[in-house]
Structures are given as C-alpha cells and as structure tokens.
C-alpha cells in the first residue's frame with residue numbers, strides 16, 4: 001500500500017526582495033496510514049513551513065522550488081489552488097495552524113465559521129443540516145455545544161484549540177496536521193487537547209496525524225513515529241521510543257538530553273548545554289547543517305552534505321553513521 | 327536561640343484589582359501569600375498563567391502596591407520604611423528583576439549598550455565612565471558573553487539566549503542580593519535553557535545570590551530550586567523540597583498538576 005502522504009526531495013523557500021530564506025532543504029518523508037508522526041525541532045527550523053508544503057498550501061513569498069508532494073499517489077504540487085481548496089483541503093488533509101486565532105475568524109460565531117467551511121465542499125447542504133452535523137460531532141467528541149454560539153475570543157485557550165481541531169476534522173480528512181497545538185497551554189489543558197487528538201484517531205475520524213511541536217515530552221505521549229528537524233532538514237526519523245531512548249544522530253542526542261522533565265532519570269543526567277545557535281537560514285551552511293555545533297564533527301561534515309542511511313527502521317543523515325557520498 | 331532573619335519575608339500579601347468601567351469587578355490576584363527567601367537560596371514560584379506569580383513579583387520589586395500585607399527585606403518593610411531617595415536606591419540596588427521577554431526589554435533601534443547605561447544611575451556617583459564600563463565587561467564575562475562581541479550590537483543581532491544573558495548581566499551590575507527572575511527561559515528553546523539555568527545556579531553558589539525563580543514549568547523548578555512554592559488562583563497551596571514535592575504532593579491541585587506533566591520515561595496510560 002502506498003503511503004498516505006509522501007514528500008520526495010522537497011525544497012521550499014521564501015523568496016523576497018530582501019533575499020531568500022532556505023526554509024525546507026531536501027526533505028523526503030513518508031506518512032503511512034494509521035500513524036501519528038511527531039515533528040520536533042527548535043524555533044525557526046522550518047516545521048511550520050513543512051506543514052504548509054505537506055498540503056501544498058504554498059503561496060508567495062513561499063515557493064516550492066523542487067520536489068514532489070504526493071497524496072495517495074496524486075501529485076498535489078501539480079494541482080491548481082482552486083482544486084486543492086475544493087477537493088483536498090479539509091476533505092483529505094486538514095491543517096490546524098500554529099496560531100489558532102488566524103484560523104478562526106474573530107468576527108464570526110463558531111457555528112457560522114463552520115457553515116462557511118462546510119459549504120466550500122458541500123454547497124448543497126442547508127444551514128440547519130450543517131449545524132446539526134456540527135452539534136453531533138461536538139457531542140461525539142465531548143465538547144460543549146454552547147461553544148457553537150460563541151465568538152472565538154469568548155473561548156478559553158484550550159477550548160479554542162479544541163474547537164479549531166473539531167472544525168478541521170469535521171469532514172473526516174484522512175490526514176490531520178496540527179502545528180504546535182499545545183504550546184500556548186497550561187499542562188492540564190495540554191492533556192485535554194492531546195486526549196481529543198487521540199480520540200479522533202482511535203475512532204477513525206482521521207487516519208493519520210502529523211503533530212508538530214518543540215516539546216518532545218508532549219509528543220512522547222501520543223506519537224508512533226518521530227522526525228527530528230534541524231535547519232530545514234530532517235536529520236533522523238524512526239519509531240518514537242527508539243529515537244528518544246537510543247538517538248543515533250548527534251543533534252537528536254543533544255536535543256533529547258536538553259529536556260528537563262521532573263523525573264529522577266532526567267535529574268540524574270543533569271543539565272546538558274548545546275553551544276552556539278542554529279544557522280541562519282538565509283545563508284545555510286554547506287555540508288551537514290549541525291556540523292558547526294556538533295561535538296563530533298570532522299572536516300568532511302563541514303564540506304559534504306550527508307546522505308540518508310537506513311539503520312533498522314530508522315533513517316539518519318550523518319557521516320558518522322555512514323552517510324557519506326556513495 | 328533566635329533564628330536568623332531571612333533575606334526576604336513576605337507576610338500575608340494580598341492584591342485586589344478592581345476592573346471594568348460600568349460593572350466593577352474585583353479580581354483577587356494574590357490572596358494572603360506568605361513565604362521567605364533565605365540567603366544563597368533559589369526558591370521557585372510555580373503556577374499556571376493567571377495564578378498571581380507576576381503580581382507577587384511586581385509587589386516585591388515595588389512596581390505594584392499591595393492591597394494588604396508586608397514585604398520585609400533585611401527586616402525593613404519595603405512599602406513603609408523606605409522614606410528617602412537613598413533608601414529607595416538602596417532597595418533598587420539590592421533587589422533586581424529579570425523579566426519574561428528578553429526581546430521586549432530592548433529597544434530595537436538602540437544598541438545593547440543602552441540597557442547598561444540605564445543602570446548607571448544606580449551606581450555610586452563618584453564612579454567614572456571607565457570604571458562603569460569595566461563593571462559591564464566583568465558582568466558580561468560572568469554570564470558567559472564576550473563583551474567585545476556583544477557591545478555595539480543591536481538586539482536583533484543577538485540570539486534569544488544571548489539577550490537573556492545580557493539582561494542578567496545588567497541586573498548583576500549593581501551587585502544585588504536578590505534576583506527576581508520571572509519566566510526567564512520560557513521564550514527560549516530547550517537547547518538554550520540549560521545554559522541559563524546553570525548560570526543562575528552558579529550565581530547562587532559563587533556570589534551567594536538569592537533568586538526567586540518564577541515559572542509555569544515544574545520541570546525547570548525541579549532542577550534549579552532549593553525550595554518550591556506552588557501557587558494556585560492567588561494562593562500558595564504547597565511548599566516543599568523539589569524531590570519531596572514531585573514524589574509526594576499533598577494538595578489536590580499539586581497532585582493534578584504533577585500527574586498532568588508530560589514525562590519522558592513514563593507514558594500516560596489514560597489518553
């Protein structure tokens with residue numbers, strides 16, 4: 001069975017009068033049916049840009065300069081925007097963006113936001129049919145239906161996030177992409193949002209989820225697989241627990257060891273510091289993007305870009321793991 | 327035998343805000359909060375957003391007046407006993423704040439040097455500029471920055487971690503006894519946080535600095551603190567040694583908070 005979504009050697013750039021930001025640089029990734037893929041990485045490494053590319057919501061200044069985005073074998077990158085809007089977004093792939101306020105029109109009540117969203121795809125439905133569909137789904141997911149009559153700003157942060165997720169999944173898209181859905185929330189509210197995502201997946205309302213976050217302890221609770229991103233590239237991808245407990249890429253290793261959760265195993269390890277800062281994506285380095293900060297880097301790392309190496313069920317981009325040029 | 331007076335003693339502190347133009351509403355931001363901070367001690371104040379942490383910090387820093395209760399620093403009531411300009415300057419030198427957003431504290435149009443110059447009025451009057459800039463360099467080195475690299479730069483030319491270090495260096499310039507750090511790393515990536523936390527612990531150990539570390543992140547508090555205070559809806563609900571608190575929380579709120587923290591080695595079974 002082909003993967004649900006496949007990115008094939010994708011390069012995406014913000015091209016402006018002031019220069020080019022190389023935000024996604026040669027990413028290949030597959031998302032299978034039934035998985036929850038976590039994408040983790042530091043601020044500015046290109047996670048949100050990758051999310052946009054995954055559903056081909058790419059418009060200037062962002063450009064897809066190379067590569068293909070395949071949804072069940074169909075090249076999304078060849079479809080015009082109006083077809084994507086009518087046939088793909090919301091129905092096949094849905095995105096809950098990083099800033100939920102941007103997703104929910106602040107001047108409309110939740111039910112009217114839902115009406116407009118559904119009618120793009122199903123113009124034949126009348127308002128009452130849409131509302132009753134929304135009510136049923138809110139009830140199914142344990143959300144208070146009174147939220148339907150409120151404006152987004154009247155909802156608490158956690159409720160707003162859950163409403164945005166409920167709307168994005170109303171038409172049962174196969175793939176849900178959630179960009180930092182828990183980052184602005186208190187821990188107890190984070191858990192409620194994670195529960196909702198898990199429920200959508202358990203009940204088959206969505207088949208697969210891409211969960212983008214900078215918080216590995218959060219993604220640990222829900223993902224089946226994890227991809228680690230650094231400076232516009234994926235450096236390691238594999239099964240969640242393998243990557244977290246036996247990282248193979250030096251960046252993954254340092255990233256994991258910078259997590260401070262209140263548990264004895266982590267306290268014993270102490271505070272680990274990564275020196276320096278990620279590269280500026282306006283002038284990405286040659287070779288391995290992590291070489292500058294990597295404690296094991298050699299001349300070759302600074303010169304040559306590592307190629308993917310498969311180790312077990314993992315993919316790693318590192319010279320130390322044999323990712324040299326063939 | 328009498329116990330030595332702690333550096334800071336907060337007694338029964340309350341703050342009520344009255345908001346709204348037509349329908350006036352009372353918000354009890356801080357309700358009867360009491361705690362102490364000893365010398366050479368890092369005390370964390372942990373709670374979710376809106377729990378009253380920042381209001382407490384502002385009252386201690388004399389940026390906000392309490393509705394009732396007292397703040398005693400070295401035995402002096404900082405809202406009653408500081409009468410002269412000299413007293414106030416003494417207090418501002420003794421207690422310094424480092425706030426949440428390291429970018430917001432800078433003016434993007436001015437070089438970093440300016441944040442230090444603003445502190446010069448708290449330095450002794452007979453000090454000349456050369457001595458002052460000498461102190462700035464010393465403070466920058468102490469927080470792990472190269473003065474020649476940092477001075478003369480604009481804020482956007484520094485990383486978030488560097489900006490936060492600059493703010494700490496600025497506070498150190500006047501050799502405070504107490505540092506109030508309000509979410510000093512919440513805007514930073516995990517990879518940059520440990521460096522700042524290590525720095526705070528080094529300042530405690532080497533300078534004997536006391537720190538009130540304010541955070542919503544129990545994980546961070548667990549690492550840096552000698553003692554943790556848990557705040558919930560304006561009240562202190564629990565206090566304890568980090569290990570004790572994590573292993574056996576007593577208050578229902580702390581219990582829920584701790585069970586909801588996502589961990590690395592233990593996966594939730596209930597989602």
Ligand SMILES: Nc1ncnc2c1ncn2[C@@H]1O[C@H](COP(=O)(O)OP(=O)(O)OP(=O)(O)O)[C@@H](O)[C@H]1O
Nearest residue numbers: 014021023042043044045046047048049050061281
């Ligand atoms: N509209 C834009 N125009 C130009 N550059 C942009 C634009 N949006 C993002 N960028 C740049 O592209 C790079 C990747 O940004 P992106 O938002 O994808 O990162 P991210 O990993 O999602 O970060 P965060 O964790 O902070 O959300 C950054 O250098 C960013 O400054």
Ligand SMILES: [Mg+2]
Nearest residue numbers: 047048049098
């Ligand atoms: Mg983002």
